[in-house]
Structure formats: C-alpha cells, structure tokens
Amino acid sequence: MARAVVRAVSASPTAQAGGQVEEDPAHRTAAGLLASHPWHTTPLGVPGGWDPALRATIELIMGSPVAMSLAYGDAYTLIYNDAFATILGGKHPAAFGRPAADVFEEAWATPGVGDVVDRVYRTGEPFREAETAVALVRSPAGEPEQAVFTRGCSVVRDSQGRTIGVLTVATETTEATSRLQSLGELTGALAGAVTLDDVARVALRYGLSAFDVDHMTFGVDDASGWRVVRRVRGELLDEADERLPPLWRRLPLDSPSPLAKAAGSGTAAFTEDGTPLREVAADRHDQRQRAMAAIPLSTHSLRGALTFGRRHAHLWLPAERAQLTAAADLIGQAAERARRFETQHGTAQLLQRSMLPEHLPNLDRFRVAARYDPGIDGSAAGGDFYDAFVLPEGRLAIVLGDVAGHDMHAAALMGQVRAALRALALANPDPVVVLDGLDKLVGMLGTGTRSHELFVTVAYGLLDQRDGGLTIASAGHPAPLIRHASAEGQLATVGYLDVPTGTPLGLGGAHRAMTTALSPGDTILLFSDGVIERRRRELDDGLAALAKSVAEAVSGDPRNLCALATSAVAGATEDDVAVLAVEYASTPSRSATMNVPPEPTMPGRVRQWMKVQLSAWDVPEAVIGAAVLCTSELTTNALLHAGTAARVHIDLTPERLLVSVQDSGTRGTVTRAHTDTLSSRGRGLGLIEELSDAWGTDPTVRGSTVWFEILLSEDRENP
Known part of the structure; x- marks a missing residue:
C-alpha cells in the first residue's frame, strides 16, 4: 500500500499542479493526503525530485502500524500515518503537510516539545522520553487537554548523508520508552539501507541491542533456497567488518531450521525452552540456544524471516511479540525495497558497463x-x-x-x-x-x-x-x-x-x-x-x-x-x-596472473606463488613480505565475500609493485568449511593501509577489485 501511494504521489496531477481535491473519506486518510497534497508549495518540492532516502522513510511511515511522523526540513513540514492521525484528533487532516510549529502552536514553545525536535535536527543525536505531558488542542473549537506520550525522535538523512528531518515514533501509553525509541532508530537506520547487505547489517545490529538476545539471523528467499546471515552476541566486529559485506550462507527450501519454516509458512513460531536449532546447528553458538522466536517477513515480492535466540529459557510475552512483529514488518519492507533497488541498479549498471570496453589494452x-x-x-x-x-x-x-x-x-x-x-x-x-x-x-x-x-x-x-x-x-x-x-x-x-x-x-x-x-x-x-x-x-x-x-x-x-x-x-x-x-612507462613492466578457485587452501597457495614469482624478479625481501601478507588478506576476503573464484594480478616496474585481487561478487556460496578456514574477516584492510603506499577499490559489473601499490625505494631494499 505504501509503495503504491508513493508512486501515486509522482503521478497525481493534484500533487504536481496543486489543484483542488474533492472532499471524500479517502482523502482524510494519510495515504490519500500523501497522494493529493500540493507538495510543490511546500519545502519538499515536486515529488518527482524527492531524494531516494526521503521516499524510503515515507514508505516506512505509511506502512507502519505504529504512530509515526516526519518533520521535514527547517520548517518541520509534517508527514504522518493514520496511527499518528488518531493522536492529532481534530487537527487531522488540516495538519498534513503543514509546519509542525503551526500544528502544535499551543505547545511548541513548551520545554520538551519544539526544542527537542530542534536539538535532534541540529545535533543528529536521538532522543527518547518515557513520559511527557503536553497540552494539545485536538479540535478546532476545543480547550487544551493534557496528553501523555511515550516517544522517540531520530534524525533522518538523505542518500548523501545530509540531515533532512526528524522522525518521531509516539503513542499515548506508558510502555517502555526504549522499545519505542528502538523502533524509531530502526526506521531511521533502515531509511538509509540501500542494499540487502545494508538491511542485514541494520537488522542484526538492532536485534541484538533492542531485544538483548544472544543470537539472531536474517534470511530472505534466493532462487531455490534461503540466503541467511547470522550475528552472535560477543562476536568481535571492527570498522573494516562493518564496511565489508556480511557473510551469507545458503539453506535449502526444505531446511528444518526455524527461520526456513517461518519464512516458508508465513507463520511466527515461539520456543520458550528447548533445542530449536538441534537439527541444523552449525557450531556451539547454535547448540546453546534454548529459546527462540521466528518471525516471518511478509511482503508482496519477498519471503524471509528473522530469528531471535536466547541461551536461557524465556517467556515471549505479548508486548515483546508485538514489538518483534512490528520490527519484522519494517525490516521486511526495507528488504523488499533493497531487492528492488538492487535489481534496478544491477540492470542499469549491466547496461552501462556492457557499453564500456570489457578489457583495456x-x-x-x-x-x-x-x-x-x-x-x-x-x-x-x-x-x-x-x-x-x-x-x-x-x-x-x-x-x-x-x-x-x-x-x-x-x-x-x-x-x-x-x-x-x-x-x-x-x-x-x-x-x-x-x-x-x-x-x-x-x-x-x-x-x-x-x-x-x-x-x-x-x-x-x-x-x-x-x-x-x-x-x-x-x-x-x-x-x-x-x-x-x-x-x-x-x-x-x-x-x-x-x-x-x-x-x-x-x-x-x-x-x-x-x-x-x-x-x-x-x-x-x-x-x-x-x-x-x-x-x-x-x-x-x-x-x-x-x-x-x-x-x-x-x-x-x-x-x-x-x-x-x-x-x-x-x-x-x-x-x-x-x-x-x-x-x-619509463621501462616495460613484468606481470603475472593467478586464478584462485574458492577453496580453503588457496590463500596459502597464493602466498607461495607470490614468494616464488617476486623472488624470481629479484624484488627486495622487505617488499616481498609486505606484498605476500597483503595479498593473502585480500584473497581471503575475496573468497569469503564473493564465494567464487578470484583473480590475483601482479605488475612490477622499477619504481613500484602493483597487486590487484578481483572477485565476481556473487556472494553467499561460501561453505562452512571455507568460513572456518578463512577467519581473518576483513581485518587485513587496516594492515594493507599500513604496509602499502596506496590502495583502493574499483567497482566492476559483478563484484569489485581491490588493489595496493608498494613503491620500491632504497629504504625497503635495505631495511
């Protein structure tokens, strides 16, 4: 529904031209207002020019059962969903698309209202509050009434990383504010998640922190099986890990795992005490799980599921189940959007690059x-x-x-x-x-x-x-x-x-x-x-x-x-x-290439090949040591994250040694044996930056090429 409405915004003559809309019940809904509002008269401008991250945030708001609003730009122009409209009462639908200060004029100057939105917008720091009492006038001729809210505010950024507004998640209850805040933070984080890798990172990070679980998996359908990624509490992750793609693995469609069953049936399942991963345990982390919640991701074009595991028996209470379901809805929408983007992006880039030369002389x-x-x-x-x-x-x-x-x-x-x-x-x-x-x-x-x-x-x-x-x-x-x-x-x-x-x-x-x-x-x-x-x-x-x-x-x-x-x-x-x-070139270079199949012993073979080749070219020992170590790390990462053959190319001139490692980027086919053997998990990027004089990555039609350059100086010849 949300996607259809966002598409309708671009297509609506009224949205483009600002024409009058005949009043009917459909136009009182947030979806109807979104499609018919004269956006060209607001700071958001014509919908056709909206940033992709703004569109993604609006999709999430409109598709959420939780009351959410976006205060956009310096004027804090309001966009909200039907759940939020119930909070506004008689202020709806006139409040839609108007500056927040005008909508809440009787309370905006009250400490804890407008100043909170200003602070989040300026600093980017999230805000949460368990209870706040605000005097609101909910009807045109009514008196102010005290309304108690639990709310969380998070900054929203566009695809270039610039702050564009503040997302508020609110409800008139005394529920734990941390859960509402976490949903707001999740929504904000998912708005910037462009690919499935991005969605997986956000979902796993959110799940472990918001629900205090020990084990979490995220999986989506992929051809004849399920594509799954896992995060375990206590797993060491550094900045390089977060930049690299998550390590996906595959499960067959008929896998007995809770994730596959929930994804296939579309039905949530809760285990309070038992051995939910006994049949599919890959390691000790899986074996230790006693309680597990498996929540399906239900969208029009994507199937998948989330699982949340605990090492101790746990009673999944109704409030927690509701929050898990709400989180799964948000993550499912983001995953569907990411898959659509990846399809469009892949088609466009394949077309673009197919028109460029595949090989240079x-x-x-x-x-x-x-x-x-x-x-x-x-x-x-x-x-x-x-x-x-x-x-x-x-x-x-x-x-x-x-x-x-x-x-x-x-x-x-x-x-x-x-x-x-x-x-x-x-x-x-x-x-x-x-x-x-x-x-x-x-x-x-x-x-x-x-x-x-x-x-x-x-x-x-x-x-x-x-x-x-x-x-x-x-x-x-x-x-x-x-x-x-x-x-x-x-x-x-x-x-x-x-x-x-x-x-x-x-x-x-x-x-x-x-x-x-x-x-x-x-x-x-x-x-x-x-x-x-x-x-x-x-x-x-x-x-x-x-x-x-x-x-x-x-x-x-x-x-x-x-x-x-x-x-x-x-x-x-x-x-x-x-x-x-x-x-x-001052002089012709010497070069060599090695094709590397996705086998666990290949990093060792690459190291040996590099030593032999560079020694035969009389490269200084100090350079050989650094180059072999860096190449081994890059090869390991290529095999981990692509799961397909890699290509190592070395090019030597009197001035420098250039090494590149290219993968084909199909990801997800690495077996557990590979994962156990190739354990560096991306931490070599810092090492490469330290040992090389220059390094970088080059995008290709499929996958990428990572390269580094070491200058051949007298200092390295005589360490």
Missing part, C-alpha cells in the same frame, strides 16, 4: 586504467563513457565522452557515439576527422528524434608507442591533465593541456587538434565533468583540487590516479564520473 610502454562511478542513486544508466584501443598502424586511441542525461536514452546515445567513433577511427584516425564525423552523426540523431537538447562532449587523442607523441582534439570537453615524472621524494608537476575546446557534438562547429609529447614517466588523465563540478562551487576550485590531488599522488600509476581523481573534489556529485588514465 595491455601494452609494453602504455599502462591504461579507467574507472566509472554512477551518479544520483546508481539505479539509472548514464551517458559517460571511456574507451582505449590500438589502431592497426600501432597507435593507441584514447577517448572520454559525456552524453547529458541519466536515462536509457542517454545510455543508448552513448553506445551509438562510442561505436561510431571506433568505426570512424578505423577509417581515418585523425582526431579532427573523427570529431567532425561524430558531429554529423549526433546532428542527424537529434533531427531524427526531433530533440534539440542533445549535448555530447568528447575528448579523443592518439598516442604513439614509439616516442610518446600525442595528438588530441576536444569537442567541448574538459582539458586533460598531465602529471609529469618527478624525482623520488619530490612533488610531481601537473598541468592542463591547452587543447582547443571546440564545440560540443551536433552543433556543426569546427574542431582543431594539438600535438605534444609525453615523456617517459608522464601520465595523462582524461575525465568527465562529474569529477570537478559541484553545486555552489566554482569550476576553477574543482580543477585546482584535482590537480593538487594528482600532484600529491605517490606515483603516476594510472589505477591509483583514477581512484584519486574520483574523490579529489570534496562534496557529493549528482553526475556520473568517468576517468581514463594512461602512463607512458
């Missing part, structure tokens, strides 16, 4: 790396693209372009431009000729679709493998950045190429090329405007920040520079980000 003198990060919420395909390919006569073509928009049309146009560029380059690689041909193509596409809003920029260049010669032209694209080789210990010099800007494609303008040359050790960086543009900041500030970050990089390695470039400018960007870097 691997050349003796040119080292090439690229990175693409989606903007907005990552669920829509964008128009940024990069490419690098070797022409028949031996030169390396490098391309970075930007098609305005974040939709299927932008992605489709991007694919056409990239394919056409390759075809034109094969016929005549001259940058001016290629851009002029693309200009005609984009102009024709605009005419054919009757669109005059096509905006496409491209930077296209040719690099000569023999001498580093560069010929490059631009169609309205930001100028590339060059990082010049520097002596050890000195700050590198950087500068933007003075490329004739040219006009964006499709406008019929002229394009000119410039010619220069890279020196051995130089790196050229092409980037989209999402790297340097931020709201309410000058473009020159972004250009300066990017140049500073690249100059301070420990090396000119292209993978490192791509990672640095995407985070060089402070603040969040709503645009896609694409970066392509090419280093003109």
